Amino acid sequence: METAMTSREGAAGGSDLLSFGGRSFKSRLFLGTGKFSSPEVLREAVGISGSELITVAVRRTSLGGGDSTLAVLRELGTAVLPNTAGARDAREAVFAASLAREALGTDLIKLEVHPDPRYLLPDPVETLKAAEILVRDGFQVMPYCQADPVLCRRLEEAGCCCVMPLAAPIGTNRGLVTREMIAIILEQASVPVVVDAGLGAPSHAAAAMEMGAAAVLVNTAVAVAGDPVAMALAFAEAVRAGRRAYLAGLGRSSTRASATSAVENFLRDQEAGA
């Protein structure tokens, strides 16, 4: 039994690497580092999740008192994914990406351009413009974007190494609000689709993975949970389960019942015997 399980793990899990941007990942859960109550909680949550790609933001440093996020991630040995959050247009995003590459020596960049602080929705025009510039400049661009199948195609054509459509606005924990559009994006994309933003529960992440998402990125739902460490593990398990279900092939859904037990035959046999 143990052997059979192990071989199934190998077929559907262990060797199921996600590759893009010149890197490979065993874990399909990416985590953000915002809103954690302490560096210790962040360290434990990232550690237990098994996540190998963790986001950070670029800011003017506060002189005399640093942020320990990067030190925590270096200690854990995870890959760091800088983002351009805070950029209001393509020019600012390109500048932030250049700073991140200089600071970390990585060509991976999570491109975020959201000028509106109320909903933090990404500006599709400026995002595409920045993506084109950054790809030309040698970046591996991971654009956070609207769940717009046409935009995702354009970003892919621009040379982005994946697309990151939103499930719901950042930090809302509302789940796969854009489910129908994500389904079209998944059908069309030939780069990995990483569902980002708004996933509020492990079941949301599992659902995205069952649909065929390559990975999910979660931050708020873990960081603000009653027990962020336990929630990080719950998300990791949900992502693994969702991925496995996708690989296994979900059964068709139907509006009509389809018996799983031969109930009618059993009753007839009873009558015949009486």
Add this chain to the structure above:
Amino acid sequence: MNIILNGERHETGSRTLGDLLREQGILSPDGTAFGYAFSVNQRLVPREQADSFELSEGDEVDIFSMVAGG
């Protein structure tokens, strides 16, 4: 000389960006600055150019680092 450092007026004896970074304790003992990036007047200055980058009166110097974020 007076410069603007991270948005605030700052008086410094440093003649180069590299000296300013040393003054601010940004550089590691080996002279590297992993996790940091620098700009002068909104233009990125790579770490390897900081020691030869001469500062001028009124320059706007910004030091960037990584913070928590999604």
